[in-house]
Amino acid sequence: MxxxxxxxxxxxxxxxxxxxxxxxxxxxxxxxRYKNPLTNYVFRFIGDYEAxxxxxxxxxxxxxxxxxxxxxxxxxxxxxYTIAGNLARTEYQRRKRKKTFSIHSYGEEKDExxxxxxxxxxxxxxxxSGIKDKIIQDALEKVSKxxxxxxxxxxxxxxxxxxxxxxxxxxxxxxxSRINRGRAQLQEMLKDIYKE
Amino acid sequence: MALNDDELRYKNxxxxxxxxxxxxxxxxxxxxxxxxxxxxxxxxxxxSFWQKLFMPxxxxxxxxxxxAAVLLLFVVNINSDxxxxxxLMEPKIREDIIEAKNVSDIPLGxxxxxxxxxxxxxxxxxxxxxxxxTDTGEQMSRVYSYRANEFAIDKEGLNFRQVNLSDEEKLxxxxxxxxxxxxIKTGGNN
Numbered sequence: 534m535x536x537x538x539x540x541x542x543x544x545x546x547x548x549x550x551x552x553x554x555x556x557x558x559x560x561x562x563x564x565x566r567y568k569n570p571l572t573n574y575v576f577r578f579i580g581d582y583e584a585x586x587x588x589x590x591x592x593x594x595x596x597x598x599x600x601x602x603x604x605x606x607x608x609x610x611x612x613x614y615t616i617a618g619n620l621a622r623t624e625y626q627r628r629k630r631k632k633t634f635s636i637h638s639y640g641e642e643k644d645e646x647x648x649x650x651x652x653x654x655x656x657x658x659x660x661x662s663g664i665k666d667k668i669i670q671d672a673l674e675k676v677s678k679x680x681x682x683x684x685x686x687x688x689x690x691x692x693x694x695x696x697x698x699x700x701x702x703x704x705x706x707x708x709x710s711r712i713n714r715g716r717a718q719l720q721e722m723l724k725d726i727y728k729e
Numbered sequence: 730m731a732l733n734d735d736e737l738r739y740k741n742x743x744x745x746x747x748x749x750x751x752x753x754x755x756x757x758x759x760x761x762x763x764x765x766x767x768x769x770x771x772x773x774x775x776x777s778f779w780q781k782l783f784m785p786x787x788x789x790x791x792x793x794x795x796x797a798a799v800l801l802l803f804v805v806n807i808n809s810d811x812x813x814x815x816x817l818m819e820p821k822i823r824e825d826i827i828e829a830k831n832v833s834d835i836p837l838g839x840x841x842x843x844x845x846x847x848x849x850x851x852x853x854x855x856x857x858x859x860x861x862x863t864d865t866g867e868q869m870s871r872v873y874s875y876r877a878n879e880f881a882i883d884k885e886g887l888n889f890r891q892v893n894l895s896d897e898e899k900l901x902x903x904x905x906x907x908x909x910x911x912x913i914k915t916g917g918n919n
Contacts, residue, residue, distance in 0.1 A: 597766055
């Protein structure tokens with residue numbers, strides 16, 4: 534199967550191709566499709582860019598290792614978001630116990646981490662347009678963990694209530710309830726921005 | 730898509746969150762990922778059951794145990810011929826004894842040979858068994874005659890090993906017999 538044909542396949546078809554024929558190119562296409570959405574999701578949850586990249590890499594490695602554990606009954610996006618969410622929660626708990634704070638996440642040291650200059654958006658680099666984003670991110674990190682995750686999946690990642698229910702293992706009613714409570718907390722913390 | 734009541738209530742928050750720029754993975758993300766995957770080499774090599782069973786790390790202790798067991802058995806087998814359990818040994822069949830289910834099966838001599846049998850019994854009694862008798866000679870003769878009549882056994886019917894003595898040996902034997910008779914009569918006191 535050519536690369537052009539592989540790019541036309543859906544996520545589920547690609548993972549099946551990878552399972553049955555060990556087509557690494559199919560895996561690479563899935564990585565390219567999900568690396569940015571997962572990075573965005575995990576960063577908004579954790580708030581640390583370096584840790585976020587590690588978590589997303591671990592997610593991809595788990596997809597590579599345990600590709601045979603994926604069942605086509607569920608959507609591939611649900612499966613990969615579940616893996617990433619579990620890893621992000623584990624990292625969150627670990628940080629909470631250690632109470633460590635990364636000095637990189639607030640952009641104090643700009644050019645230390647990466648060898649290759651990256652022109653894409655860097656949340657740890659403070660720019661004029663980034664100040665408001667940083668305030669929003671800080672507010673988001675203050676929202677309770679159980680509300681924060683579902684708010685991010687719904688309002689930032691644009692996933693459906695059904696998908697969020699499958700990813701988190703919660704029923705849809707609980708998902709909706711937690712989303713609204715998270716939004717309420719954010720609204721309270723960002724009220725000064727809304728006055729401007 | 731139409732907003733529900735909750736989404737209308739929190740529209741400003743939802744719009745604020747949607748306005749956030751997407752945080753992207755670094756450019757080296759895929760290269761770093763494949764480097765990690767290739768260095769760890771998992772997921773491609775599936776070991777078969779036999780490969781797992783005969784892995785050297787698993788085989789060495791069991792192989793050592795097997796070798797030790799073989800050596801132990803070998804050593805034990807080498808020594809087994811020298812030391813036999815006497816309780817498990819079957820008695821060897823003697824060819825120099827007669828097989829008889831009862832006394833009547835043993836061939837007996839006639840009464841005319843009673844004297845000889847008496848002597849024979851007496852010889853046997855004196856020569857064989859470390860028997861020490863403190864009776865007088867008369868009592869002994871009565872015992873001997875009783876025993877001779879009751880257990881009249883003909884030497885011809887027994888599988889004694891025949892030893893031909895010379896005249897000198899016979900003379901010496903008789904001297905020894907006399908000596909022992911004397912000892913018996915005197916009670917063994919010297």
